[in-house]
Amino acid sequence: MNLETYAENTWCKGCGNFGLLNSFKDAVSELVEEGALRAENMVISSGIGCHGKTVDYLNLNSFYSLHGRAISCVSGMKIANPNLTVVAFQGDGDAFGEGIAHVVFSAKRNIDATLLVHDNSVYGLTTGQFTPTSEKGFKGKSTPRGSIEEPMNPLALVLASGGTFVARGFVGKRKHLVGLFKKALLHKGFSFVNVLQPCVTFNNTYSRYRESTYILEDEGHDATDFQAAWGKARETERIPIGLLYQVERPTFNDLLLEGLVPAEPRAPPLSAISEIISER
Numbered sequence: 001m002n003l004e005t006y007a008e009n010t011w012c013k014g015c016g017n018f019g020l021l022n023s024f025k026d027a028v029s030e031l032v033e034e035g036a037l038r039a040e041n042m043v044i045s046s047g048i049g050c051h052g053k054t055v056d057y058l059n060l061n062s063f064y065s066l067h068g069r070a071i072s073c074v075s076g077m078k079i080a081n082p083n084l085t086v087v088a089f090q091g092d093g094d095a096f097g098e099g100i101a102h103v104v105f106s107a108k109r110n111i112d113a114t115l116l117v118h119d120n121s122v123y124g125l126t127t128g129q130f131t132p133t134s135e136k137g138f139k140g141k142s143t144p145r146g147s148i149e150e151p152m153n154p155l156a157l158v159l160a161s162g163g164t165f166v167a168r169g170f171v172g173k174r175k176h177l178v179g180l181f182k183k184a185l186l187h188k189g190f191s192f193v194n195v196l197q198p199c200v201t202f203n204n205t206y207s208r209y210r211e212s213t214y215i216l217e218d219e220g221h222d223a224t225d226f227q228a229a230w231g232k233a234r235e236t237e238r239i240p241i242g243l244l245y246q247v248e249r250p251t252f253n254d255l256l257l258e259g260l261v262p263a264e265p266r267a268p269p270l271s272a273i274s275e276i277i278s279e280r
């Protein structure tokens with residue numbers, strides 16, 4: 001299926017955002033072809049940052065949210081209409097700086113939504129400030145002598161908050177990333193994929209990730225074992241990518257609404273919609 005839009009792409013040449021965007025397009029197209037997903041039932045949202053333009057580049061229902069609020073926006077949509085498939089795109093500063101409380105509570109509540117984080121460990125749009133996931137010693141516009149803070153661990157954060165699908169991908173491993181996105185979109189509950197996607201202009205980490213990442217699925221990791229996932233989330237020398245943890249538990253909608261669709265009584269009858277279309 002064609003998910004292209006007419007919007008001109010303004011990302012820097014070689015930006016890791018391209019790998020994430022194209023992997024998501026492949027994942028959605030494959031799921032639609034397999035009959036597992038309906039594109040017209042999808043709503044995507046993004047926050048503020050270079051990643052935010054993702055919604056301009058995908059021909060899906062979309063909503064540009066405030067800084068750090070994409071996951072809370074799609075959470076509201078999902079509560080109003082549980083029949084939707086909702087996806088939030090956020091940057092690492094957006095998700096773990098401005099919007100960290102929304103990430104924690106989405107995981108705690110097990111909102112049936114997917115959160116894909118474009119993690120390049122830098123604020124690229126504002127030209128190179130450090131973010132919550134920047135390495136200690138990172139030199140940028142706001143830390144010219146090097147950051148004195150230890151980086152945040154997004155995987156441990158979401159595991160500790162109650163996430164039921166916790167994964168990490170790397171844009172340099174495209175086929176693997178497509179597979180992760182497909183699993184995340186099909187998971188019932190809060191799906192979190194932290195995507196390593198280098199910013200070639202302000203924090204080019206391609207060679208480090210190429211040298212240090214390894215695929216969990218190749219090493220027989222048990223994704224139902226919380227303690228094993230916790231151990232993998234805390235590895236730093238080698239960087240595991242893949243599905244760390246996946247379990248099932250009731251979603252927020254299951255517990256709150258028990259099958260009710262609040263949007264339904266407000267929706268106009270189909271005849272009214274047909275009338276509007278025929279008038280045009």
Ligand code: SF4
Binds near residue numbers: 012016017199
């Ligand atoms: S500044 Fe960095 S994140 Fe932004 S488009 Fe350029 S390479 Fe990508």
